[in-house]
Structure formats: C-alpha cells, structure tokens
Amino acid sequence: xxxxxxxxxxxxxxxxxxxxxxxxxxxxxxxxxxxxxxxxxxxxxxxxxxxxxxxxxxxxxxxxxxxxxxxxxxxxxxxxxxxxxxxxxxxxxxxxxxxxxxxxxxxxxxxxxxxxxxxxxxxxxxxxxxxxxxxxxxxxxxxxxxxxxxxxxxxxxxxxxxxxxxxxxxxxxxxxxxxxxxxxxxxxxxxxxxxxxxxxxxxxxxxxxxxxxxxxxxxxxxxxxxxxxxxxxxxxxxxxxxxxxxxx
Numbered sequence: 278x279x280x281x282x283x284x285x286x287x288x289x290x291x292x293x294x295x296x297x298x299x300x301x302x303x304x305x306x307x308x309x310x311x312x313x314x315x316x317x318x319x320x321x322x323x324x325x326x327x328x329x330x331x332x333x334x335x336x337x338x339x340x341x342x343x344x345x346x347x348x349x350x351x352x353x354x355x356x357x358x359x360x361x362x363x364x365x366x367x368x369x370x371x372x373x374x375x376x377x378x379x380x381x382x383x384x385x386x387x388x389x390x391x392x393x394x395x396x397x398x399x400x401x402x403x404x405x406x407x408x409x410x411x412x413x414x415x416x417x418x419x420x421x422x423x424x425x426x427x428x429x430x431x432x433x434x435x436x437x438x439x440x441x442x443x444x445x446x447x448x449x450x451x452x453x454x455x456x457x458x459x460x461x462x463x464x465x466x467x468x469x470x471x472x473x474x475x476x477x478x479x480x481x482x483x484x485x486x487x488x489x490x491x492x493x494x495x496x497x498x499x500x501x502x503x504x505x506x507x508x509x510x511x512x513x514x515x516x517x518x519x520x521x522x523x524x525x
Contacts (some may be wrong), residue, residue, distance in 0.1 A: 303356035318513035334510035382451030441472030
C-alpha cells in the first residue's frame with residue numbers, strides 16, 4: 278500500500294492521535310450574496326477507530342454535506358478536518374483522491390454498479406484504479422464477494438441480481454481495498470425490510486470482525502438502531518450525539 282500523503286505543514290505533537298477523525302468548527306457555505314447558503318455552522322465532531330455511527334437529520338440539516346467532507350468529496354469553507362493527525366483541508370485535490378483511494382470505502386443507496394459488467398468485475402474496479410495486476414485483482418475481488426456471501430454469483434451482471442444482492446456487491450467493492458472507514462449513504466433506502474436487515478447485519482459484522490469504522494447516513498430509526506452511536510444534525514449543527522440506547 279502506498280504511503281499516505283504527507284501533511285503540507287508539520288502538526289503539533291500528538292495532534293489528532295487520540296481520534297481517527299476530528300471536525301473542528303467546520304463550516305460550509307454555498308453561493309454568494311443573496312444566494313448564499315450556510316450548510317454547516319461550526320460542526321465539532323470526533324470519531325474513534327472501530328465505531329459504528331449512524332448520522333441522522335431532516336433534509337437540509339447538513340448531514341450529507343458533513344459526510345461529503347468526511348469522504349474527501351468536498352472541502353470545508355473554514356475549520357479543520359483532521360484524519361489520523363493529517364489536516365485534510367490543507368491537501369491538494371490529488372492528495373485527497375489518494376486518501377479516498379487507500380483509506381475510504383463508499384456504499385450508496387443506488388448501488389452504482391456498472392450494468393454490463395459482472396459482479397467480479399464491479400468489485401475489481403477500485404483495484405484497477407490502483408494499477409494492481411489482474412491475478413491479484415481477481416483473488417481479492419473473490420475474497421470480498423465471499424465475505425458478503427456472493428462468491429457463487431461472481432459471473433452475474435447486476436440485472437441478474439436482486440436489489441439486496443446488488444447492494445452486497447457494492448459493499449464488496451467498498452471493502453476490497455481494506456478501507457479504514459466505510460461511508461454508507463442510505464444503504465438500505467432501495468431495499469425491502471428483510472433485505473434491509475440483512476444488509477445491516479452485514480455492516481455490523483464487518484465493523485465487529487474486521488474493525489472497519491462505519492459512518493452511515495440514514496432516515497430510518499430501525500436501521501440506526503444497529504449503530505453503536507447516533508449523531509443528529511439540525512440546521513447545520515450537531516443537535517444530539519449519544520450512544521445507542523441512551524436517553525437524549
């Protein structure tokens with residue numbers, strides 16, 4: 278695995294070492310003048326290694342914007358995003374792409390699979406972008422499909438798979454790189470109740486058995502109950518942050 282990009286400036290001793298992720302006074306503003314909209318209004322947040330966190334809140338609350346920043350898909354307007362002591366907001370576009378490629382995995386509501394390629398080929402894609410040899414890609418993709426219970430479906434295209442199976446392929450694609458963090462955006466939003474619970478059981482197992490930190494956006498309280506911690510956003514701020522089962 279390639280080394281993580283070096284920070285552009287030295288960090289104070291020990292900064293960020295106690296948490297996997299920190300957001301400090303993060304703001305995000307879109308537009309200018311009369312069209313200006315402040316999506317985040319000074320968000321402070323810590324995520325520890327191995328946590329399973331559900332992120333909730335109404336539309337426009339800022340949760341998706343915060344997840345985009347955590348996923349290195351957007352930069353804050355002000356404030357700091359610290360990942361393992363590295364100030365992500367100071368990185369170049371290419372450096373953020375490297376961080377995504379080697380440390381983050383993504384699962385989306387719409388699966389985002391390539392329609393005309395097999396499950397195996399879909400799972401291989403992140404490794405292809407890394408330039409890994411064909412034999413190594415195949416072996417790791419089969420391992421990932423096996424981890425989600427779909428090894429026997431590797432030659433099937435998305436059209437030949439159920440919605441739940443397609444989401445499993447998407448999860449296999451997300452974990453094939455052995456990411457530190459899995460960011461899941463409404464991963465059960467297009468599934469029926471039974472398949473939703475199956476996908477949540479899978480995410481719990483990946484978090485428990487592989488130590489992958491999971492950050493999941495969801496509107497569904499039933500799905501949020503699988504997480505160890507729930508963070509609620511409202512009006513661009515963290516409105517509540519509690520361990521699952523605690524009163525708040």
